[in-house]
Amino acid sequence: MLDLNRIVSQTRDWSERVLPANIRIETSLTAGLWPVEADRASTENAILNLILNARDAMPRGGTMTIETANMRISREYIEERHESFEPGRYVMLAISDTGEGIPPELLDKVIEPFFSTKANGSGSGLGLSMVDGFMRQSGGYVRIYSEPGVGTTVKLYFRAARAELKAEEPAEARRVEPTQKGLTVLVAEDEPKVMEVVTRMLTRAGYGVLQAESGDRALELFRQHRDEIDIVLT
16 A cells, blocks of 8 residues: 655655756645555656656746645546546545646547657657556546646546555665566666666666667667566566
8 A cells, every 4th residue: 555645755855856946846745645555666657757747848947736635536526527437535646737738629639649749759658648557457547637828737546545554664674675686677768867767776676777768779779688688667
């Protein structure tokens, strides 16, 4: 089980490394937030994707807001809005920007694979699609709200866990050593800052890393180092 408030607080600590000085981060975290059942690494990756999207939407700077809240969603609420998810307890995590916004005619397309409003070469168009897929697999859902010239808000709704969250153990007790040292991971990632974070995590765990900034480069490296590569991460 995860405490999203804790993950957001930890994310804020390192996210300044991927944000320019003209973007300010604000947080509004609900006390007593319900725990959620979701994969931690995928949750962190989803948050990172949304932070990078918000950054790219504010090339001249602005404010990014990360907030959490407990939500009880009734069947009446779902039927009134013609939604397709299940009623129950959810934990909302929202990331908002004060950027350029998304035109109404494009809002329904931004989650589609390979669709991107960014300039060519500025992203794969898979970020929001992957976030949406992860949320669906976790029993949650994604909603996007945007107004041109005002900004965009992406809300992730996680199903709340049934059990209570246990107190986090001290960092020393939670440290996990790799079971096999010397393994080599081929990482394919077109966002330099994401590559930096992933590489740092893997090398700390004792893995060797080969970096590929594109699919073509990853294939080239795989052919060159076929006998050395144990895992491909993309």
